[in-house]
Amino acid sequence: MEVCFWGVEARKQGRTVLAVPELALGQQATTAVLGPNGAGKTTLLRLAAGLERPARGKVLLDGEPAERAGPRRAAFAFQRAVFLRGTVRENLDLALRLRGVGPDGRRQRIARVAELCGVGHLLERDALQLSGGEAQRVNLARALALEADLVLLDEPLSGLDGPSRESLLADLPAMLAASRATVVLVTHDRDEALLLAQELVLLLAGRVEAQGPAGQVFRRPPTLAAAAFFGYTVLGSLAVRPGALALGGEQPAARFVVERVVDLGTQLAAEGRAEGRIIRVAVPPGANPPAPGDEAAASAPPDAVLRYGDDGRLAE
Numbered sequence: 001m002e003v004c005f006w007g008v009e010a011r012k013q014g015r016t017v018l019a020v021p022e023l024a025l026g027q028q029a030t031t032a033v034l035g036p037n038g039a040g041k042t043t044l045l046r047l048a049a050g051l052e053r054p055a056r057g058k059v060l061l062d063g064e065p066a067e068r069a070g071p072r073r074a075a076f077a078f079q080r081a082v083f084l085r086g087t088v089r090e091n092l093d094l095a096l097r098l099r100g101v102g103p104d105g106r107r108q109r110i111a112r113v114a115e116l117c118g119v120g121h122l123l124e125r126d127a128l129q130l131s132g133g134e135a136q137r138v139n140l141a142r143a144l145a146l147e148a149d150l151v152l153l154d155e156p157l158s159g160l161d162g163p164s165r166e167s168l169l170a171d172l173p174a175m176l177a178a179s180r181a182t183v184v185l186v187t188h189d190r191d192e193a194l195l196l197a198q199e200l201v202l203l204l205a206g207r208v209e210a211q212g213p214a215g216q217v218f219r220r221p222p223t224l225a226a227a228a229f230f231g232y233t234v235l236g237s238l239a240v241r242p243g244a245l246a247l248g249g250e251q252p253a254a255r256f257v258v259e260r261v262v263d264l265g266t267q268l269a270a271e272g273r274a275e276g277r278i279i280r281v282a283v284p285p286g287a288n289p290p291a292p293g294d295e296a297a298a299s300a301p302p303d304a305v306l307r308y309g310d311d312g313r314l315a316e
């Protein structure tokens, strides 16, 4: 399904929180909408679902206004799962009944998504008593059970502890592929976006800062602001790929005074300030770590350094 935004502006309490002149989603199976807190990600998703109308412009699902098409063709999994009293099975059943699915269809679909999402053992449990991880899986199962053309997932991994997150992160691609829907998922985590999506849209302060194939946008962020969000170290007009800075080198990209040396578990890193920002620089294995107060130089391989123009856009 194609999701198009044309001249869209969304306002909250008189403030413009999202401004999207033109954006088309859905060319790839899964698109990640990435951005920091308050960037407008949930608003964009709600507009696509037709749960909100823009103050200006149009949101179209395969050419039809989202507020009309959304209730039929989109399934939305909210960031915090909302369940009604009753068992998980009853909650899934209700969602399907509301979409007009008959009893046999409901039984089959519940069995299918329970297997797919690994929640078969939870079906007879009280939906209000699930753990955070169980609730997230049931939330996904409910959205996928609708067999909608467009599946919208708001932070599907939020609130999960490390192992639960890893387990769902590993299972999600297969779950989404089996649904054969166009999936748009919101996350503020770069790695989550890269692991789950082929297409990436980066929102910063209500505007689309970058869009394109996920790996490519990460490798060559089109603006310094996008690079900074992706974890690049910004040094004036240069952006250095995450983890690429190391102490020493012939032509250092930065000189700094070491403030502390941190043990990151697998390596030591020297921390200090360059161009007004904190930088963290790997201490090469076997090298003597510097001491706080030492002057140090940091360099990176040329292919890990991107140059930006005065307008903040990628120069080459």
Ligand SMILES: Nc1ncnc2c1ncn2[C@@H]1O[C@H](COP(=O)(O)OP(=O)(O)OP(=O)(O)O)[C@@H](O)[C@H]1O
Residues within 6 Å of the ligand: 012, 013, 017, 035, 036, 037, 038, 039, 040, 041, 042, 043, 044, 188
């Ligand atoms: N009901 C509301 N009333 C007023 N302002 C709102 C309302 N809902 C959202 N906003 C504001 O709109 C902006 C965008 O919110 P949105 O929830 O879309 O951001 P987000 O990128 O999803 O953030 P997060 O990652 O924190 O969930 C924020 O500044 C938020 O404070």
